[in-house]
Amino acid sequence: MAIVKVTKGKKSGRVLRYALDGKAKDNANGVVDRVLAFSSNNVYGQDSELLEGQFAVLRERSGKSDKVTQSHHVIQSFAKDEFDYNNSDDVAKANALGLELAKAISPDVQAVVVTQADNKAGVVHNHIILSSIMLDGRSLPTNNVGVYHVRGVNDAVMMSNGFNIHANIGKGRSGYDTPAEQGLRDRQVKTDTDIIKERLNNAIEVSSSFNSLSKKLALVGITPVKGKRKGNDIIKFKLNADKKAYTDRKLGEAFSLDSIQSRLSQNQAKYATISSGSIVRKTSAFSTYAKQQGIAEVPSVDLSYFDNNKIIQDKKETKTQPELTPKPRHKIKSVQSEVASSASEEQTNVDTSEEYVDGMAHFVDIDWYAGINFDISDSDINR
Numbered sequence: 275m276a277i278v279k280v281t282k283g284k285k286s287g288r289v290l291r292y293a294l295d296g297k298a299k300d301n302a303n304g305v306v307d308r309v310l311a312f313s314s315n316n317v318y319g320q321d322s323e324l325l326e327g328q329f330a331v332l333r334e335r336s337g338k339s340d341k342v343t344q345s346h347h348v349i350q351s352f353a354k355d356e357f358d359y360n361n362s363d364d365v366a367k368a369n370a371l372g373l374e375l376a377k378a379i380s381p382d383v384q385a386v387v388v389t390q391a392d393n394k395a396g397v398v399h400n401h402i403i404l405s406s407i408m409l410d411g412r413s414l415p416t417n418n419v420g421v422y423h424v425r426g427v428n429d430a431v432m433m434s435n436g437f438n439i440h441a442n443i444g445k446g447r448s449g450y451d452t453p454a455e456q457g458l459r460d461r462q463v464k465t466d467t468d469i470i471k472e473r474l475n476n477a478i479e480v481s482s483s484f485n486s487l488s489k490k491l492a493l494v495g496i497t498p499v500k501g502k503r504k505g506n507d508i509i510k511f512k513l514n515a516d517k518k519a520y521t522d523r524k525l526g527e528a529f530s531l532d533s534i535q536s537r538l539s540q541n542q543a544k545y546a547t548i549s550s551g552s553i554v555r556k557t558s559a560f561s562t563y564a565k566q567q568g569i570a571e572v573p574s575v576d577l578s579y580f581d582n583n584k585i586i587q588d589k590k591e592t593k594t595q596p597e598l599t600p601k602p603r604h605k606i607k608s609v610q611s612e613v614a615s616s617a618s619e620e621q622t623n624v625d626t627s628e629e630y631v632d633g634m635a636h637f638v639d640i641d642w643y644a645g646i647n648f649d650i651s652d653s654d655i656n657r
Contacts, residue, residue: 276356276371276437278428279349280421286345286405287326290386293401294322298392310359310398311369311389315376316409329384329405336411346419348402350375350428356437357398359391365398371431372400378427378536380418382408426527427536433475434540439528466513470496471525473567474511478534480560482542487534493564507531 283289298308312320317328333339350372357364369389376385384405391398406414417423429439464472477490491498497512499519509531510519522530545553 276350276352276428276432276439278351278375278421278424280419280424281347281349282343283345283347283403284342286329286403287322289345289347289401289403290322290325290329293386293388293390293403294320294325308390308392309388310365310391311387313369313373313387315373315381315383315385317384317386325386329407332384332405332407332409332411336407338407338411338413341406341413343406345406346404346414348375348379348404348419348424349399350402351397351399354395354397359396359398365389365391368398368400371435372402374435375400375424375428375431376402376404378431379404379424380408380414382410383414384409422527426522426530426533429526429528430533430536433528434537439526466518467520467525470511470513470520471529474525474529476560476563478537479541480556482538482545484538487538490560490564493561494567509534 294309294312296308298306314320314325317325319325319328329344330339333341333344352368357368359365369387372387372389373385376387384407386403388401388403389398390401393399404414404419408414432439473491473494473496477487477494477496481487481490488498491511495514497514497519499510499512501508501510501519501521503521508521510521511525511529512519522528522533527533
């Protein structure tokens with residue numbers, strides 16, 4: 275597991291010098307070097323002054339030389355049993371995870387990743403220094419470096435590389451446990467959220483699109499639900515079609531819509547490189563896991579509206595008003611007016627069709643559907 279801490283750096287040069295310069299702070303564990311590994315994104319060189327010069331040039335060209343917050347500092351710490359600072363491969367892997375996290379936070383900023391272990395506990399950790407200015411001259415959105423967002427991104431990065439995630443439990447934090455849930459944990463009993471997260475992780479691991487994920491979730495009794503938060507799409511999950519649906523605020527940022535999209539994209543790229551035999555084994559293992567849950571299959575839900583490549587804009591429901599037939603001047607209704615009225619009703623029935631989405635009827639123009647290309651390839655591993 276890996277935990278992260280986020281701070282603001284008023285002076286980027288000071289943060290860079292802290293991470294890169296000087297001797298090891300605490301060599302009680304035999305760590306001699308301050309810097310065990312180094313990598314960067316959108317900058318070159320390893321000298322702190324050279325790097326600060328590149329940060330400063332971007333601020334100047336963007337007209338933000340007087341910006342108070344010049345950088346954001348993320349500290350990514352790993353468990354002691356995950357990486358050994360005496361093992362060069364472990365150090366390289368830890369640094370690569372730090373660079374992956376930096377790019378996941380924002381690929382369009384100058385970033386420096388410094389791997390160290392010169393602390394009293396001898397724990398391998400990364401100092402990730404991000405410029406507060408993006409390459410296009412705009413300021414890096416504060417949401418990108420919010421502590422809860424970074425925790426979620428970090429969890430997604432760690433899980434995609436086969437590591438366990440840290441349970442961020444505490445009041446006001448994503449994944450907060452109620453006293454009742456904590457009581458169940460103390461008695462070694464899984465809570466509903468524990469079960470949902472376990473099944474979600476297993477399903478996401480063998481899915482490469484939201485459609486394939488929907489089918490896997492149906493096999494393990496998880497029902498995905500579309501929701502909204504401040505006008506943006508979010509995803510919620512129910513256990514065995516229970517009335518209560520849990521969002522990422524309860525399950526953790528690793529299960530937000532953005533984090534799930536990122537993991538599915540990574541799977542899609544990974545499955546393109548591994549053998550078909552490996553894919554079959556993964557699928558078989560998941561099928562065995564699904565059977566062990568001992569639950570009835572729930573209907574799969576179409577999640578194509580969450581996929582950037584498959585978004586279909588829903589038309590608002592409109593009520594078709596029948597055309598008013600002018601009243602004949604004579605008291606006796608003419609045969610021609612009856613025929614015209616009947617034709618009008620038939621035309622109305624031809625122009626519209628009724629489609630059920632999420633249990634609600636939507637009236638949609640057939641001609642509008644005809645203009646959409648539904649021939650969309652899916653790298654679903656089940657194919």
